[in-house]
Amino acid sequence: MTDILVQADNITRRFGGLTAVNDVSLTLQRGQVHAVIGTNGAGKSTLVHVLSGEIPPTSGTIHLGGRDVTRATQPDRARAGLGRSYQRTTIFPQFSVFENARLSAQGGYQRFWNWWSRASTCPDSSAIAADALRLAGLDAVADRPAGLLSHGQKRQLEIAMCLALRPKVLLLDEPLAGMGAEETERMLALLHSLKTDHAILLVEHDMDAVFRVSDVITVMVNGSVIAKGAPEAIRADPLVQTAYLGETHAEAGAEPSAFAVSSAAGHAAPVQPSSVH
Numbered sequence: 001m002t003d004i005l006v007q008a009d010n011i012t013r014r015f016g017g018l019t020a021v022n023d024v025s026l027t028l029q030r031g032q033v034h035a036v037i038g039t040n041g042a043g044k045s046t047l048v049h050v051l052s053g054e055i056p057p058t059s060g061t062i063h064l065g066g067r068d069v070t071r072a073t074q075p076d077r078a079r080a081g082l083g084r085s086y087q088r089t090t091i092f093p094q095f096s097v098f099e100n101a102r103l104s105a106q107g108g109y110q111r112f113w114n115w116w117s118r119a120s121t122c123p124d125s126s127a128i129a130a131d132a133l134r135l136a137g138l139d140a141v142a143d144r145p146a147g148l149l150s151h152g153q154k155r156q157l158e159i160a161m162c163l164a165l166r167p168k169v170l171l172l173d174e175p176l177a178g179m180g181a182e183e184t185e186r187m188l189a190l191l192h193s194l195k196t197d198h199a200i201l202l203v204e205h206d207m208d209a210v211f212r213v214s215d216v217i218t219v220m221v222n223g224s225v226i227a228k229g230a231p232e233a234i235r236a237d238p239l240v241q242t243a244y245l246g247e248t249h250a251e252a253g254a255e256p257s258a259f260a261v262s263s264a265a266g267h268a269a270p271v272q273p274s275s276v277h
């Protein structure tokens with residue numbers, strides 16, 4: 001059985017005369033975090049929108065688990081195992097953390113409607129929600145109103161709500177935005193633990209985090225892929241250095257400041273799975 005869950009081939013997306021995504025191909029594989037990085041306006045979010053089914057590609061094809069979903073709707077792709085988180089928070093603040101996860105589970109769990117029983121007593125969606133909260137490291141705060149969570153915990157809850165739909169693939173658009181150092185560590189540990197059973201696409205501006213957690217990195221500039229490979233290869237790629245720094249710096253052999261790593265040894269610290277709370 002192949003572990004390639006998503007195969008996108010030659011994706012192009014135009015907005016009028018602007019080519020936001022230009023002939024991009026990528027695969028998402030179970031067990032891997034595949035990051036897509038690039039300067040502002042490079043086309044990263046547009047690519048995520050196309051993969052999730054929010055907008056159609058102008059051309060190209062997308063296969064999910066071997067099935068052609070290029071023209072499938074967003075709900076159809078979600079049912080086929082594609083989950084996504086958004087840059088904005090999408091939780092119900094007045095509901096408890098558990099209720100948020102359960103509502104999400106109910107959205108994805110299909111059963112004959114039972115008119116006379118309360119939705120909150122549905123054992124299936126409750127079990128799925130509890131599972132998703134445990135995976136996301138939020139079981140200890142399950143009863144808290146979601147609006148009272150810290151920013152980092154809210155982002156974890158979004159991922160839990162995504163997990164409650166029981167996806168095989170996670171498309172994560174800037175999950176670290178606005179997070180402090182401790183929250184970032186927790187989220188990286190969560191991504192590290194989730195990749196065992198999922199294929200993860202990560203769009204993220206925090207380069208230190210990207211280089212620590214990713215197995216594969218695709219670099220986009222002006223809609224096109226200029227490099228793809230393991231983090232070490234991407235860090236050393238002259239084309240990438242030029243794109244991020246400008247030619248003069250790259251020729252002088254400087255490391256792009258965006259790729260600077262935080263550890264004293266000069267290597268990014270590995271993610272510690274045990275730090276998921």
Ligand SMILES: Nc1ncnc2c1ncn2[C@@H]1O[C@H](COP(=O)(O)OP(=O)(O)OP(=O)(O)O)[C@@H](O)[C@H]1O
Nearest residue numbers: 015018019020038039040041042043044045046047
């Ligand atoms: N709905 C739209 N209509 C017209 N142009 C769009 C639309 N969405 C995106 N674009 C344009 O497509 C290009 C790529 O945008 P996109 O948001 O995908 O880039 P990005 O790499 O995600 O940028 P950022 O890192 O700033 O979020 C930009 O020039 C943007 O202005």
